[in-house]
Amino acid sequence: MIRMGIIKVLKTQLLCHLIICYVFLISGFIVNLLQLCTLPLWPINKQLARKINCRLGYSISSQLVALLEWWSGTECSLYTDPESYSLYGKENAIVVLNHNFEIDFMAGWTICERFGVLGSSKVLAKKELSFVPVIGWMWYFLEIVFCKRNWEVDRKNVVQSLRNLRDYPENFWFLLHCEGTRFTEKKHKISMEVAEKKGLPKLKYHLLPRTKGFWMTVQNLRGKVTAVYDSTLNFRNNEMPTLLGVLNGKKYHADLYVRRIPLDSVPEEESECAAWLHKLYQEKDEFQEHYTRTGRFPGPITSPPCRPWALLNWLFWVCLLVYPLFRLLLQLLLSGSISTVVCTFVFCFAVSVGIRWMIGQTEIEKGSNYGNKEVQLNNN
Numbered sequence: 001m002i003r004m005g006i007i008k009v010l011k012t013q014l015l016c017h018l019i020i021c022y023v024f025l026i027s028g029f030i031v032n033l034l035q036l037c038t039l040p041l042w043p044i045n046k047q048l049a050r051k052i053n054c055r056l057g058y059s060i061s062s063q064l065v066a067l068l069e070w071w072s073g074t075e076c077s078l079y080t081d082p083e084s085y086s087l088y089g090k091e092n093a094i095v096v097l098n099h100n101f102e103i104d105f106m107a108g109w110t111i112c113e114r115f116g117v118l119g120s121s122k123v124l125a126k127k128e129l130s131f132v133p134v135i136g137w138m139w140y141f142l143e144i145v146f147c148k149r150n151w152e153v154d155r156k157n158v159v160q161s162l163r164n165l166r167d168y169p170e171n172f173w174f175l176l177h178c179e180g181t182r183f184t185e186k187k188h189k190i191s192m193e194v195a196e197k198k199g200l201p202k203l204k205y206h207l208l209p210r211t212k213g214f215w216m217t218v219q220n221l222r223g224k225v226t227a228v229y230d231s232t233l234n235f236r237n238n239e240m241p242t243l244l245g246v247l248n249g250k251k252y253h254a255d256l257y258v259r260r261i262p263l264d265s266v267p268e269e270e271s272e273c274a275a276w277l278h279k280l281y282q283e284k285d286e287f288q289e290h291y292t293r294t295g296r297f298p299g300p301i302t303s304p305p306c307r308p309w310a311l312l313n314w315l316f317w318v319c320l321l322v323y324p325l326f327r328l329l330l331q332l333l334l335s336g337s338i339s340t341v342v343c344t345f346v347f348c349f350a351v352s353v354g355i356r357w358m359i360g361q362t363e364i365e366k367g368s369n370y371g372n373k374e375v376q377l378n379n380n
């Protein structure tokens, strides 16, 4: 009991956070560098280069999974039917997920890890994320599809990036947050005004989905991808988890509801496909309503087994990097030179600010204005 208390307090200590962040950053830069080294391989053996990059990418993203699973002890329950369960990880799929939480990407990655598709998982992500050190740079080599959330610009680039995935050598899940931005009350209100104008039923728990990205993805990955995984994520007890909470060792419980829908049943024609997606979001809204009322999703519940690889990868980097860090810091601080000591402190401070900025990328209150003004634009 006392030991548990000490561990809990330890997890809230700034020094622990600095060490975790330091390991993440340095290992991330090393992996980014190794990814850069694979560039000459691409024209010679593209498939091999892709496979190597999947494993290198895994080494970065699995650290955040390890943080969630092992450091914070967060649990993930999956509501799905057993028939579909047996196909997860064995086919390519488009994942349609609600976008309400700051750590929904970590919960998504955790499920990917449990089904063995973490290294190869893909997403249609906003362009701004490609500039985030370590993760954004890693994504460039993993052929993540970036969009500017401006259809005129995106229609060409996104189609090309999607087509590139048609001969991808590993099974992948392609994540789409069709709402295009994270849920806020203001964005919800505006998007429901758009829904009203378009004569669409109102949604209570979701923003009105943007349909073009979904249509483009379905159109270009048809034949490569066999199913849409309609996924709805919630955290128990109305928690709104944060990355800082996870870093502080706070335990959450994620509930994920996944429905497997064969891709053949998604219409090909654009307006029919858009109508299909709007209907899907109305159903997703009903599942959320069910969850709010009963505290669970419909169907059987499972906990896909947690694998040790994310933790082992993390421990590997900790063992490799922590000792040299302490030695270097000690050497610098004991150098006897005031300017060296000052520079060391300034450098550490700058790195901490950088890390805080990266964490800020996950925070809803620092989110974009996308979805806040469309109605005014349409009215002009």
Ligand SMILES: CCCCC/C=C\C/C=C\CCCCCCCC(=O)SCCNC(=O)CCNC(=O)[C@H](O)C(C)(C)COP(=O)(O)OP(=O)(O)OC[C@H]1O[C@@H](n2cnc3c(N)ncnc32)[C@H](O)[C@@H]1OP(=O)(O)O
Pocket (backbone or CB within 6 Å): 095, 097, 105, 107, 108, 109, 111, 112, 121, 122, 123, 124, 125, 126, 129, 147, 148, 149, 150, 151, 152, 154, 173, 174, 175, 176, 177, 178, 179, 180, 181, 190, 191, 194, 207, 208, 209, 210, 211, 212, 213, 214, 229, 231, 258, 371, 372, 374, 375, 378
């Ligand atoms: C099973 C477990 C999970 C597994 C996880 C798997 C993989 C994990 C992998 C990685 C994890 C990392 C996660 C990182 C997450 C990062 C996610 C993001 O960055 S989300 C943001 C980027 N993505 C998207 O935006 C996708 C959805 N968007 C679209 O599809 C858009 O259509 C677009 C292609 C981006 C184009 O954008 P644009 O703004 O130009 O949109 P539209 O043309 O659609 O907009 C005009 C259209 O919309 C109507 N409108 C106006 N205002 C609104 C409003 N507020 N809400 C809704 N609609 C609005 C407007 O009237 C126009 O209508 P119409 O089309 O009829 O003319």
Ligand SMILES: CCCCCCCCCCCCCCCCCC(=O)OC[C@@H](O)COP(=O)(O)O
Pocket (backbone or CB within 6 Å): 020, 021, 024, 063, 064, 067, 102, 105, 126, 129, 132, 135, 177, 180, 181, 182, 355, 358, 359, 361, 362, 366, 367, 368, 369, 370
């Ligand atoms: C072991 C790990 C140590 C942790 C150290 C800190 C690392 C910080 C990691 C930062 C990771 C950044 C990845 C960002 C993924 C965030 C995805 C996201 O949710 O983006 C928001 C967009 O979808 C929509 O944007 P908005 O329009 O809502 O704005």
